[in-house]
Amino acid sequence: MTPINELKSKAMPLPLPNIDTDQIIPKQFLKRIERTGYGDFLFYDWRYNLDVPDSITPNASFVINKPEYHGAQILIAERNFGCGSSREHAAWALNQFGFLAVIAPTFADIFYSNAGKNGIILVRLQEDHVKTLMGRSTKNPDSIITINLEHQTVTDDEGFHARFEIEPFRKFCLLNGYDDISLTLQHTEALTSFEAAHEKRLWAMPKSHLAGANQPAI
Structure with missing residues (x-):
C-alpha cells in the first residue's frame, strides 16, 4: 500500500x-481468482449499455466515461456510500480504477473499514459541504480539490476549506502505507522472540494445542 x-x-x-457495493462492483465479478483487474468493472451496470449483450458499449452519459473527468482520483458521492454487502472487492475496484479518496456525508461501516485497508481516504463532510464541492466539480471539471490527511483538511482552488475527522489508527496506517500484513511485519522481531520463547515453554501448553501443532503429547 502506498503512503499518502x-x-x-x-x-x-x-x-x-x-x-451499494453491488453497484460499485456487481456480484458476477466476485468469482475471479485474481485480486487485480477489478477497476475494469467499477460501476459496470451504469458504465456500459447492456441492452444488447453481444454488443456492450460505454454509456456516454455516465460520468466515468466523460473525458473531462478522466484522471480524477477523488470521487464525490451522497450519503451512505458503500452500503450493502461486505465485499472487499468494492474497495479493490475503486482503488484499481484510480480513486484514492471518496468524499461523502456518510459511509457504510464495513466499507469504511475495507477502504482504509486498501489505501483509500474516506472523507466525511457535512451535507452542504459535499453539495458545494459536487456543484463546483460539475460546473468546472478542472477544479482541483486538495485533501491533506496530516492536517485533516479539504480545500479547493475557489476558497473552500473544511476539516474532517478520522480515527488516529486509520490515519497512521494511511500516512505510512500500512495494510494489515505490512503493519504486522513491523513487529517481526517481537514475533520471532515470542515464537522462540514459546518453543521453550511447550510443557505449559494444553495437549489440544500441542496436537494441533503436530507436537508429541505430554
Whole structure:
C-alpha cells in the first residue's frame, strides 16, 4: 500500500445516495481468482449499455466515461456510500480504477473499514459541504480539490476549506502505507522472540494445542 499524505486532484461527481457495493462492483465479478483487474468493472451496470449483450458499449452519459473527468482520483458521492454487502472487492475496484479518496456525508461501516485497508481516504463532510464541492466539480471539471490527511483538511482552488475527522489508527496506517500484513511485519522481531520463547515453554501448553501443532503429547 502506498503512503499518502496530500492528494491534489480533480474530482468526479456522482450525485446519488445509497450507492451499494453491488453497484460499485456487481456480484458476477466476485468469482475471479485474481485480486487485480477489478477497476475494469467499477460501476459496470451504469458504465456500459447492456441492452444488447453481444454488443456492450460505454454509456456516454455516465460520468466515468466523460473525458473531462478522466484522471480524477477523488470521487464525490451522497450519503451512505458503500452500503450493502461486505465485499472487499468494492474497495479493490475503486482503488484499481484510480480513486484514492471518496468524499461523502456518510459511509457504510464495513466499507469504511475495507477502504482504509486498501489505501483509500474516506472523507466525511457535512451535507452542504459535499453539495458545494459536487456543484463546483460539475460546473468546472478542472477544479482541483486538495485533501491533506496530516492536517485533516479539504480545500479547493475557489476558497473552500473544511476539516474532517478520522480515527488516529486509520490515519497512521494511511500516512505510512500500512495494510494489515505490512503493519504486522513491523513487529517481526517481537514475533520471532515470542515464537522462540514459546518453543521453550511447550510443557505449559494444553495437549489440544500441542496436537494441533503436530507436537508429541505430554
